[in-house]
Amino acid sequence: MAEPISTPRITSQYLDSFTNKTIRLIGKVTQLRGDSAIIDSDGNVTAYLNRDAHLTVGHAVEIVGKVNQDLSVKVLLAVDMGRELDMEAFKAVVDATHRYKEIFYTE
Numbered sequence: 001m002a003e004p005i006s007t008p009r010i011t012s013q014y015l016d017s018f019t020n021k022t023i024r025l026i027g028k029v030t031q032l033r034g035d036s037a038i039i040d041s042d043g044n045v046t047a048y049l050n051r052d053a054h055l056t057v058g059h060a061v062e063i064v065g066k067v068n069q070d071l072s073v074k075v076l077l078a079v080d081m082g083r084e085l086d087m088e089a090f091k092a093v094v095d096a097t098h099r100y101k102e103i104f105y106t107e
Helices: 011-018 089-098
Strands: 022-033 036-040 042-050 058-065 072-079
Touching: 011 022, 011 042, 022 042, 022 072, 022 089
Parallel strands: 042 072
Antiparallel strands: 022 036, 022 058, 036 042, 058 072
């Protein structure tokens, strides 16, 4: 049986630790430009969208994607989470998962 894919939750500050890896990123859509979006996840992240991604400026989004060398994210899956997002709670979860990473994900 194949090992499940680990998708650690991150904010923009962790991008450089996950180059070429699949991650989960939550933030607010601040700009849409063609096939890309700017996501505020405790700092701006450029996300390159797939055809199935339907985002709205001002809405929260959870992205599953691969971190590129330039620290942008290639979106594999995007879920619109509406207007309400408690970013402080999300950052606390991210910090806990990185502080105790052996509990939450494999490397």
